[in-house]
Amino acid sequence: MSLLKVENLSVVDTRNGERILNNISFSLESNSCLGIVGESGSGKSMTCKAILNLTNPWLDVRGNIYLHGEEIDRNNAKKIQEIRGKKIAMILQDAMTAFNPLYTIGYQMIETFCGNLKLSKRDAQTLGLEALDTIGIYDAKEVSKKYPHQLSGGMLQRCMIATALAMKPDMIIADEPTTALDAINQNAVVEQFELLQDVTGSAILFISHDLGVVQRLSQKVLVMKDGCCVEYGDADQIFRAPEKEYTRYLVETRRALSRPFHQIINAKEEHYVKRAKCV
Numbered sequence: 256m257s258l259l260k261v262e263n264l265s266v267v268d269t270r271n272g273e274r275i276l277n278n279i280s281f282s283l284e285s286n287s288c289l290g291i292v293g294e295s296g297s298g299k300s301m302t303c304k305a306i307l308n309l310t311n312p313w314l315d316v317r318g319n320i321y322l323h324g325e326e327i328d329r330n331n332a333k334k335i336q337e338i339r340g341k342k343i344a345m346i347l348q349d350a351m352t353a354f355n356p357l358y359t360i361g362y363q364m365i366e367t368f369c370g371n372l373k374l375s376k377r378d379a380q381t382l383g384l385e386a387l388d389t390i391g392i393y394d395a396k397e398v399s400k401k402y403p404h405q406l407s408g409g410m411l412q413r414c415m416i417a418t419a420l421a422m423k424p425d426m427i428i429a430d431e432p433t434t435a436l437d438a439i440n441q442n443a444v445v446e447q448f449e450l451l452q453d454v455t456g457s458a459i460l461f462i463s464h465d466l467g468v469v470q471r472l473s474q475k476v477l478v479m480k481d482g483c484c485v486e487y488g489d490a491d492q493i494f495r496a497p498e499k500e501y502t503r504y505l506v507e508t509r510r511a512l513s514r515p516f517h518q519i520i521n522a523k524e525e526h527y528v529k530r531a532k533c534v
């Protein structure tokens with residue numbers, strides 16, 4: 256049985272009749288990663304919002320969503336709240352907006368753990384420090400005393416991943432978690448997602464327009480365009496031999512973009528090898 260099964264998910268804007276999502280279907284297995292890729296406006300974020308019932312009231316959401324085989328009842332607010340807190344964690348693009356600027360990171364982690372895991376303050380604090388430590392933040396105690404504005408985007412993103420890690424959710428939805436970061440921080444965050452999956456065994460729904468990141472993390476991929484599914488299936492297969500013209504275009508564009516980058520890296524390596532030989 257799939258951990259998450261989405262069947263014919265459609266979203267219509269009732270104000271103008273615009274179809275934002277068109278019969279999107281996919282499934283996510285335990286301890287695996289599904290990447291959702293597509294250009295801006297293709298409906299990636301809307302898919303996740305619809306799963307978590309976070310859509311605006313003017314949007315008409317249709318279709319069936321099953322978690323552990325049980326259909327999520329969109330009208331049951333209490334159940335949905337429970338799912339959001341305990342079973343599905345969200346990691347967002349802009350970590351700064353995920354934390355409250357008025358409180359320290361440590362305080363916010365403790366609040367989350369006390370509220371969702373029903374821990375004592377002391378146990379919540381220990382769990383928070385352990386989680387920060389696990390993802391490689393060596394001065395966890397110092398970091399936990401900082402306010403969000405005192406930390407870099409990369410560090411905040413790591414704190415958000417640490418929070419998710421400690422909660423051990425069944426599933427994590429990560430919406431463009433590397434988009435706001437530079438290449439070095441992007442790489443660190445992707446490594447932490449790999450670690451997160453190893454440590455928690457949580458399934459990950461990873462949204463990104465960076466095909467390289469998705470290729471690295473995902474076993475399955477869903478390619479979206481204009482609210483529709485263009486291609487869905489095994490990630491290796493789709494990246495190696497895309498069936499659809501649009502996916503071929505995305506894969507080719509990525510290769511073309513990363514070519515100059517690799518050329519620079521290779522040229523630099525050659526330069527250092529030559530220099531080392533001269534010394």
Ligand SMILES: Nc1ncnc2c1ncn2[C@@H]1O[C@H](COP(=O)(O)OP(=O)(O)OP(=O)(O)O)[C@@H](O)[C@H]1O
Nearest residue numbers: 268275293294295296297298299300301302311464
């Ligand atoms: N609250 C809303 N009400 C009406 N339309 C919306 C709403 N939110 C998003 N849309 C529209 O839905 C479509 C899909 O948006 P969505 O944010 O899911 O795209 P995306 O693929 O996640 O893009 P990006 O990569 O830029 O985040 C867009 O045309 C957008 O304008």
